[in-house]
Amino acid sequence: MTIQTEHRLTPAPPPGEYIDSPRFQIGAKKGLANTQQRANLKHATTTIRNKRARVVAELDNWQDLRTAGEQIKTRVGRHLDEYLVQFEENFTKAGGHVHWARDADEANRIIIGLIAATGESEVVKVKSMVTQEIDMNEALEEAGIAAWETDLAELIVQLGHDRPSHIVVPALHRNRAEVREIFLEEMGLYGTPAPEGLDDAPVNLAGAARTHLREKFMRAKVSTSGANFAIAETGSLVVVESEGNGRMCLTLPQTLISVVGIEKILPTFDDFEVFMQLLPRSSTGERMNPYTSVWTGPSPEGDGPQNVHVVLVDNGRTNVLSDPIGRAALRCIRCSACLNICPVYERVGGHAYGSVYPGPIGAILNPQLRGTDSVIDRSLPYASSLCGACNEVCPVRIPISDLLVHERHKVVEAKKADPPHIPHTLEPQLIGVAAWVMDDYRHLALAGRGSALGSAVLGKMLGVQGFGAIPGPLSRWTSARDVPMLPEQSFRQWWKKNRGDQQ
Numbered sequence: 001m002t003i004q005t006e007h008r009l010t011p012a013p014p015p016g017e018y019i020d021s022p023r024f025q026i027g028a029k030k031g032l033a034n035t036q037q038r039a040n041l042k043h044a045t046t047t048i049r050n051k052r053a054r055v056v057a058e059l060d061n062w063q064d065l066r067t068a069g070e071q072i073k074t075r076v077g078r079h080l081d082e083y084l085v086q087f088e089e090n091f092t093k094a095g096g097h098v099h100w101a102r103d104a105d106e107a108n109r110i111i112i113g114l115i116a117a118t119g120e121s122e123v124v125k126v127k128s129m130v131t132q133e134i135d136m137n138e139a140l141e142e143a144g145i146a147a148w149e150t151d152l153a154e155l156i157v158q159l160g161h162d163r164p165s166h167i168v169v170p171a172l173h174r175n176r177a178e179v180r181e182i183f184l185e186e187m188g189l190y191g192t193p194a195p196e197g198l199d200d201a202p203v204n205l206a207g208a209a210r211t212h213l214r215e216k217f218m219r220a221k222v223s224t225s226g227a228n229f230a231i232a233e234t235g236s237l238v239v240v241e242s243e244g245n246g247r248m249c250l251t252l253p254q255t256l257i258s259v260v261g262i263e264k265i266l267p268t269f270d271d272f273e274v275f276m277q278l279l280p281r282s283s284t285g286e287r288m289n290p291y292t293s294v295w296t297g298p299s300p301e302g303d304g305p306q307n308v309h310v311v312l313v314d315n316g317r318t319n320v321l322s323d324p325i326g327r328a329a330l331r332c333i334r335c336s337a338c339l340n341i342c343p344v345y346e347r348v349g350g351h352a353y354g355s356v357y358p359g360p361i362g363a364i365l366n367p368q369l370r371g372t373d374s375v376i377d378r379s380l381p382y383a384s385s386l387c388g389a390c391n392e393v394c395p396v397r398i399p400i401s402d403l404l405v406h407e408r409h410k411v412v413e414a415k416k417a418d419p420p421h422i423p424h425t426l427e428p429q430l431i432g433v434a435a436w437v438m439d440d441y442r443h444l445a446l447a448g449r450g451s452a453l454g455s456a457v458l459g460k461m462l463g464v465q466g467f468g469a470i471p472g473p474l475s476r477w478t479s480a481r482d483v484p485m486l487p488e489q490s491f492r493q494w495w496k497k498n499r500g501d502q503q
Contacts (some may be wrong), residue, residue, distance in 0.1 A: 018163075032348055037173045037349050040174065045341075051284070054285065065277055066394075070397040073330070084265060087265060091296070111311060122146040124216055124217060129226060130260065150246075157171050167357065167361075172350070228240045229275060232265055238294050239293045240289050241291045242290050244290070261312075262312050263317055278396070279335055332361050338400060353380060364400060381411055448491075466484050
């Protein structure tokens with residue numbers, strides 16, 4: 001969906017669609033070549049994960065909380081149909097309106113219809129991943145409705161004609177100097193301009209954003225939001241945020257439209273307690289976030305939205321739920337801890353993943369939500385070293401590395417089903433050789449002697465120091481790696497020589 005800038009109400013995003021992104025291996029090279037972005041990412045992710053480690057270490061029962069979070073979300077997956085009906089009944093009883101959307105197009109049609117019914121042509125937004133997922137801003141733009149981002153990082157992304165690169169901090173790839181330039185160039189085109197002489201001090205950048213957004217907050221009659229949780233027992237929605245812009249969007253306009261993925265359900269209000277300990281610590285390294293808003297239907301006192309809608313979005317989630325192994329990804333509470341610990345994400349950035357869900361969780365969630373027809377989705381399960389660090393920090397114990405392997409198998413099967421399927425000419429033979437070597441210790445010893453012979457011939461006789469890019473099929477692996485020379489002796493030979501007298 002590409003819209004010409006001169007006809008737009010809001011800043012144009014980059015051309016093209018996420019789903020049309022090149023495969024991850026190509027996008028990663030572009031990210032690796034961006035030295036400024038790599039420096040920004042390293043600084044930001046190191047800071048966040050160090051803060052998270054400190055506040056997590058304060059809780060003696062952290063592992064118990066993780067287990068509780070896992071079990072609650074697993075129970076939600078088993079009984080999602082029942083909890084959704086219970087939520088609808090209670091939300092409707094409180095005076096709200098529930099709408100169901102099977103996919104992004106249906107969700108956007110519902111949202112546009114609700115806004116059109118108010119007669120308004122602009123909305124203010126609370127940061128929301130699912131509205132990014134369904135491309136809501138662009139759908140509203142085509143319908144003649146301006147959607148203004150009010151989260152500071154989302155505002156930077158929108159004014160910068162950019163795309164989010166992180167779940168919690170969408171402008172993580174930008175530094176303060178870049179943000180200053182964006183504000184100076186763009187704010188005046190869409191409202192209150194940045195003050196003259198604006199520097200890149202965080203307090204001044206935040207002040208410029210606050211002034212720019214104030215006029216939009218005060219005139220908006222309609223707002224949209226997501227929800228971190230939807231509580232079935234009470235029919236309540238919850239937004240957890242840090243800046244207060246969400247509280248403004250949730251209380252000032254007359255009409256509130258919340259767009260929520262169906263997996264955000266929690267059974268009871270007591271369950272919410274567990275996640276309020278897990279989420280702030282895992283996402284921003286805070287013991288508690290500054291603003292937590294809970295609402296159940298319209299405001300009874302007339303101070304707040306009088307028309308409250310929730311659009312419950314499937315958009316592939318029931319497909320994920322149908323996979324007994326893959327459904328664990330639906331436990332995700334969008335904390336981004338897996339991104340902040342991932343060595344791959346830290347170096348390539350979020351744009352290489354071709355989705356609003358980058359990093360390890362995106363690598364397992366996107367191919368399940370969107371299928372594996374596109375080259376980007378087929379490449380994502382391979383966007384990992386399988387180091388397992390993401391497993392250790394996930395607050396709801398999603399076995400991400402196991403799911404990556406599971407998704408790789410599904411990608412291989414999908415490729416086999418493509419007509420005409422051309423079998424890989426080398427990989428099956430290599431796997432067969434590896435299986436033979438690992439099947440018997442005598443085979444492994446023989447391979448060790450072969451390695452020593454290869455080292456003697458290549459290293460000592462021919463003077464080869466290591467392997468660079470190897471032509472042919474192996475070039476896809478060796479072109480990005482420095483492969484050392486074969487060892488002169490195997491571990492067994494080293495042990496026999498140096499510690500042969502030990503058991």
